[in-house]
Amino acid sequence: MGAIFNQVVDLIKDWYKMKKIGNENLTDELKDERVAWAAYFSSRSEEEFNVLKECTDNPDIKKAINVLGNFSTDPEMKELARRRENSRIKEQSMLGAAKAEGRIEGRIEGRIEGRAERDREIIAAMRASGMSEEQINGILNGINR
Numbered sequence: 001m002g003a004i005f006n007q008v009v010d011l012i013k014d015w016y017k018m019k020k021i022g023n024e025n026l027t028d029e030l031k032d033e034r035v036a037w038a039a040y041f042s043s044r045s046e047e048e049f050n051v052l053k054e055c056t057d058n059p060d061i062k063k064a065i066n067v068l069g070n071f072s073t074d075p076e077m078k079e080l081a082r083r084r085e086n087s088r089i090k091e092q093s094m095l096g097a098a099k100a101e102g103r104i105e106g107r108i109e110g111r112i113e114g115r116a117e118r119d120r121e122i123i124a125a126m127r128a129s130g131m132s133e134e135q136i137n138g139i140l141n142g143i144n145r
Helices: 002-021 023-029 033-042 046-055 059-073 075-128 133-143
Strands: none
Touching: 033 046, 033 059, 046 059, 059 075, 075 133
């Protein structure tokens, strides 16, 4: 499975490189059916689909582009796409908020742990200096009031 995925990723990278070069170099590359399908699945704009449609001789890809075009003009499909995009945006927003909340909670926990460690170090230093537990507790109780 991993090898096939890597091949597809390589094909998509090749498609993007070819798009930057220009249409004249695409026709030969798009004769390879795998490259043509990789180009189809990586295309994101009407312009990219039009370039692909012009450059490929593969009837299945041309048919897929036409079907996709029909979907994009269908009002119900447009509404479904709009809802899907709104859901995606909402999900990203919620994930972003959750991540921000997690970072804040992590900072708070870190500060609490840091203060507890500092307190342990201070208490250890007090003990090392010869203070009794009663003296240490008296100081701590005075600080915590």
